[in-house]
Amino acid sequence: MKRYSFRPLLVASLLFAGLQTVSAQDYLVNSLKNNKSENSKDSFIFTDVVNLENTPVKSQGSSGTCWSYAANSFIESEMIRMGKEPVEISQIYTARNAYIEKGKNYVKMHGAITLGDGGALHDVINMYEKYGALPQAEYTGLNYGTTRNQFAEMAAINEGLLAAVVKNPNGKLTPNWEKAYISVLDTYLGEVPEKFTYKGKKYTPQTFAKEVVGINADDYVEISSLKEHPYYSQFVLMVPDNWSLDLVYNVKMNDLTDIIDNAIKKGYSVGWAGDVSEKGFSWKNGVAYIPAKEFSDMTAEEKENIFKGPQKEMEITEDMRQEAFDNYETQDDHGMHIVGITKDQNGKEYYMIKNSWGASNDYQGYMYMSKNFVKYKTTAILLHKGGLPKGIAKKLNIEQ
Template sequence: MKRLLFFILIMSTLCSCTHKPKGFVNDVLLSYTPVKDQDTSQVCWAYAMLSTIETEHIMMGDSVHLSVAFVEKAVEACKEAPASKRGMGITAVNIIQKYGLVPYNSMRTVDIPKPRLAFMYGAEYTLQEFARSVCAPGEYIGLMSDSDLPYGQTAVPQWKDNWEGNALLNLPMDSLLSITERAIRTGHGVCWEGDISEQGFNWEEGYAVTSLWNGRTTDDHCMAIVGLAHDEEGEQYFIMKNSWGTKNPYDGLMYLSYGYFLRKTVAVFLNRQLIYSTSR
């Protein structure tokens, strides 16, 4: 019995060491609204893109909290949309430009009717007026990296989730990384779309690193990028705001290594001025 207890104690110690969270130092952490939980829905793209827009405004001193439920409900009116309601970050932008938007407190769940007006700080808006106040037409652009296509040109990727036929600007992957890093350093949120099927993606421990790579990248998930960090070895990471609740070591945030980004990114969506202007 004593030997058994000793063995259990040793194994417990080893397990606790194995699952100890990595030590991260946050270099940049932008402001963001509370982490949400998408539960069984497949609208991570809406959570990530709206969070990106929220961060953009909060960093400019304009407090904004937006309704994912409104966007999810609006997708039901799109005849081209799949029954799963899957989409891309830019899908959320297109939806709110067409159907409008409301603040988070005006519609928290999809099981209620869509409001007819939007109210914020005592002001009344039509749904389209409110949408344009938080996301101007053409404000966001999508970037991808496909080595089989010409760089510096737009193309329509044939991904299942791109059912709208959105065109994205094709750039080398290292350019996507440097643009994304510059966006965060200058106070802009970024919506990331990529592959989380990689073995190194570890939600329970709150980080994603490349391990064994099968050479393929699939389109699985969207998250908002809200910061930059490094670990005890000096490896660099993006701080991701996920939409799976807060039950991980970092209250719903994740640390995604630059190496993971380079291998597993499908697309990023960010403020257009980061590409076509040197001003903030």
């Protein structure tokens, strides 16, 4: 598979010893431990079925911006699919713009809506459409001497600032609060260039998005699956990071993997959002699946062998999926990018997933996720409408 090379990203790899109890949207603490397993790569033998071209793995550092890294990686792959030379898009420019819009919503909702780093895949498309895009070299977000994203202090200041605004101490909001809020973002992330030069030509963020990146925001759809809502209609996905209250399309559970399969085989990659807190998810081993037995019911030996080669999986139903969502067992805690399909030594298919935690695990920043894991733990997927199977597109009343 062809890999595109960019100027090295000025963020250090975020190394993990594992992620069973830490939410990927939270601020994450770097580990200096080697993140490679002792046996997984020898126990699993993966063979590519479809391996789509994609850009190098990045690291989100100590920030909850996985959604921006995932969906911007997705856009970069869209450029490749369209025959363009991909450009490394500034993930933090996208996040900055989402922070602005999120802050406005927070104040309008009197603080009764999510703040912080978290976001959704559709935020990247929405911010692209409204604010344009910048090359990463023009907006690194590293404005105070760091070599990786480190947003905790900025987030705490913004939270305090907006909390004061919502208290409305003057009895009437002034226009200055928004300027103060944006000035914090400028101080920590850097001011946005009005114009810049890329390959010898002058651009604004809007003209760069239109002329260089070249995607049409209206061509992208976000899809989920919950049986509590009518299938093949739209609904507001009620997760904390859907701060913009965007609508998603609702399909049956098995449609999720049918859509991903169709898209990948037609050359369209897919953005993925979902839950990574399951015991069967191991960044270190580079594998995610749903064990046939509950972890609490496993013997010590079974727990020890959970990633020693392919294992039997639990069969997932729509009732299980809905129950896990209702019980907070499935949350929107991470975003990644699906770039291919592979199969193990037993012929079972998995999705090849590109992560944003650096190239530190067994598969240099990629991992393999079973289709049952996707059915059970997905909160939403993002793709070009051309990747939809024609029958599903027709049911959703989407013109391709």
